[in-house]
Amino acid sequence: MKKQLLGLISLLLFSFHSYSQSEIENFVKEGIQYHDNGEFDKAIQYYEKALKIEPKSTLVNYEIALSYFSKGDYRKALEYSDVVLKQNKDLMLQAYMTKGSALDMLGKTKESIKLFNKSIKKTGGHYLLYYNLGLNYYKINDLVNAEENVIKAIELNPNHSSSHLMLANIHNQKGNSVQTLLSSHYFLLLEPNSQRSLEAYSMLQQNFGGNVSKDKEKPNTINILLSPNNDSQFGAAELMVSMLEASKSLEENEGKSDEEMFVENTDKFFKVLGELKEKKNKEIWWTFYTSFFYDLAKSEHLETYCKYITQIGNENSKKWIEDNNNALTEFDNWLKNN
Numbered sequence: 001m002k003k004q005l006l007g008l009i010s011l012l013l014f015s016f017h018s019y020s021q022s023e024i025e026n027f028v029k030e031g032i033q034y035h036d037n038g039e040f041d042k043a044i045q046y047y048e049k050a051l052k053i054e055p056k057s058t059l060v061n062y063e064i065a066l067s068y069f070s071k072g073d074y075r076k077a078l079e080y081s082d083v084v085l086k087q088n089k090d091l092m093l094q095a096y097m098t099k100g101s102a103l104d105m106l107g108k109t110k111e112s113i114k115l116f117n118k119s120i121k122k123t124g125g126h127y128l129l130y131y132n133l134g135l136n137y138y139k140i141n142d143l144v145n146a147e148e149n150v151i152k153a154i155e156l157n158p159n160h161s162s163s164h165l166m167l168a169n170i171h172n173q174k175g176n177s178v179q180t181l182l183s184s185h186y187f188l189l190l191e192p193n194s195q196r197s198l199e200a201y202s203m204l205q206q207n208f209g210g211n212v213s214k215d216k217e218k219p220n221t222i223n224i225l226l227s228p229n230n231d232s233q234f235g236a237a238e239l240m241v242s243m244l245e246a247s248k249s250l251e252e253n254e255g256k257s258d259e260e261m262f263v264e265n266t267d268k269f270f271k272v273l274g275e276l277k278e279k280k281n282k283e284i285w286w287t288f289y290t291s292f293f294y295d296l297a298k299s300e301h302l303e304t305y306c307k308y309i310t311q312i313g314n315e316n317s318k319k320w321i322e323d324n325n326n327a328l329t330e331f332d333n334w335l336k337n338n
Contacts, residue, residue: 020053020054023050023053024050024053024054024057024059024060027046027047027049027050027053027060028046028047028050028059028060028063030046031043031044031045031046031047031050031063031064031067032063034046035063035066035067035070040067040068040070040071041071043063043064043067044064044067044068044071047060047063047064047067048064051064056083056087058083058084058087058089058090058091058095059090059091061080061081061083061084061095062080062081062084062091062094062095062098064080065077065078065079065080065081065084065095065098065099066094066098068080069098069101069102069105074102074103074105074106075102075106077098077099077102078099078102078103078106081095081096081098081099081102082099085099092119092122092123093119093123093126093128093129096115096116096119096123096129097128097129097132099115100112100115100116100119100132100136101132103115104136104139109136109139109140110140112136113133113136113137113140116129116132116133116136117133120133125152125156126156127152127153127154127156127157127160127163128153128160130149130150130152130153130156131149131150131153131160131162131163131166133145133149134146134147134148134149134150134152134153134163134166135150135166137149138166138169138170143170143173143174146166146170147167147170147171150163150166150167150170151167151284154167154284154288155284158288159190161187161190161191164183164184164186164187164190165183165184165187165191165196165199165200167179167183168180168183168184168187168200168203169203171183172203172206172207176234177207177208177238177241178234178237178238178241178273178285179234179285180203180204180207181204181207181208181241181269182273182285182289182290182293183289184200184201184203184204184207185204185289185293185309186289186292187200188200188201188204188309188310189305189308189309192308192309192310192311192312193311193312194312197312197313198312198313201309201310201312201313202313207241208241208244208265208269233281234285236276237269237272237273237276240268240269240272241269244265244268244269259306259307259310259314259316259317262306262310263302263303263306266297266302266305266306267297267302270290270293270294270296270297270302271294271297271298273290273293273294274290274291274293274294274297274298277290277291277294292338295338299334300330301327301330301331301334303327304324304327304328304330304331305331307320307321307324308321308328308331
């Protein structure tokens with residue numbers, strides 16, 4: 001009789017637990033729907049119902065922290081993120097991300113940097129942790145650490161477009177045109193048609209010939225200003241970029257459209273970089289960017305690439321893309337095999 005009673009109690013407890021978990025899941029599902037619709041207060045109401053059933057649920061505490069962060073209540077976001085982190089179980093990465101971002105939004109960027117460094121040691125590293133750490137270093141103008149961490153993010157996930165854009169911004173601020181061009185190009189390959197793409201497209205244009213000017217008193221004279229900050233390994237490449245821009249005024253290029261010149265000069269830029277690459281070059285600029293773009297320049301898809309990455313800021317490129325679906329498909333297939 002005693003065994004039967006214990007069995008019945010266990011069954012009841014199991015049934016209650018299953019019912020509670022089902023309720024929690026339903027509340028979370030409702031909350032996520034409201035969150036995704038931007039109704040953060042309603043989302044929080046459903047998460048609070050779930051927390052009454054299981055106050056330490058890592059899932060619910062993370063979701064409510066995210067909703068508080070999204071509505072701008074960063075202190076509450078910290079509070080609920082800490083519940084997740086103290087348990088040291090599930091959703092640690094997400095909780096670190098939310099807490100670190102909340103600290104930054106509260107003006108505690110240096111504290112956020114300490115947290116992200118700690119989280120990388122604890123979790124073994126993740127590209128989003130490295131990216132956000134790099135972003136915070138960038139905000140306090142520590143460009144050395146910003147670059148180091150954003151490169152680690154790219155190494156872990158080469159398809160993370162934000163990391164390439166951040167790297168472009170870092171070197172644009174440093175005045176390094178070649179590095180800015182390479183990372184801007186790759187960002188535009190990954191994200192060619194967003195609001196951020198306009199920023200990258202503008203940066204690309206400025207760095208491809210921004211140091212070339214004509215002498216007003218001597219119309220046939222072209223001035224080239226080289227960056228004193230650039231590393232010697234990129235000196236030849238930077239000079240080459242300037243010469244390519246200056247070549248637009250040559251007689252042989254008269255009558256060519258800006259789009260034609262962009263394709264030609266991009267082709268030459270990628271090929272010259274590929275030829276400058278040496279076995280001793282181990283940096284990401286050579287092993288990742290230059291290797292990829294050199295192969296692209298030697299393929300049959302460079303024109304398609306140029307149209308694709310400039311569609312956000314050039315109506316002619318946009319129309320070309322619309323009219324050449326076959327070329328895009330072939331380019332896509334090439335990318336999948338390289």
